[in-house]
Amino acid sequence: MCHSRDAAEQVKAQLAEWLAPRGLVFNEDKTRIVHAETGFDFLGFNVRRYRCGKLLIKPSEAAVRRIRARLREEVRALRGAETLAILRAVNPIVRGWSAYYRTVVSKEVFASLDSYLWQLTYRWALHRHPKKSKHWITSRYFGRFNTAREDKWVFGHRDNGAYLVKFAWTKIVRHQLVKGASSPDDPALTDYWANRRRRSAPLPLDRATMRLLQTQKGRCQCCGQLLLHSDQPPQSPTGWEQWLRTTRKAIKARHIAYQGTKTPDGVQLRLAHASCLRRRKASGNGNSA
Structure with a gap:
């Protein structure tokens, strides 16, 4: 990225050193x-x-081709399957890919992928119901399933309300500039880098749980250890996909739980590992309401 060969070689030598x-x-x-x-x-x-002078970081064209190919393969492989099978297969892929690229200039790419995914699901529905009209198909499989958004073209399941998430629903969070000349190799700044990485992780949780996690800085009320995620965030779209799958399973399996703690102002909810609460209850030191 240097303007002359000599300058580039000099930078290369400095990096090698x-x-x-x-x-x-x-x-x-x-x-x-x-x-x-x-x-x-x-x-x-x-x-x-x-040309505008801005240095921009975007998802690469190769990465976009790969995600389009994977979505296409997943949906085509499920022709004839139930709607919920599509949701179970595709939702983790969308969440993982958008989480990985949420810190760069991805808005247009997210929109284009949503459009492509809509085409895939629409064709899937046409293949599933070849004798039905297009109006019948759109009425059955598309609608405002996510009531929090003004989007009438969300693919979903009419009976239980489950729906396919969209790339564009992932909030773009700009990269945080590193404070001063902080280096990841400086052992004195271990806590700084750990806290920085934890703040960047988007958690697939409801707002109430998110508020509690933020209040507790992501740590268990009982043991003080991290509730859900490690210090090091995933380093690939597939890594994010697997991390999100594991996290959602942990929540569903109630590996973390709410604890009602008595305070002078009443009872306050806090989050804790379910195992910690069981140990505290067994030892007779429980303080839950």
């Missing part, structure tokens, strides 16, 4: 020097400076 004490070296086959205006792909992102 920084990597050497850490036992790391450049992979010459994978390392190349490019102009910022040309841009480059890295870990599914495209980094490029545009």
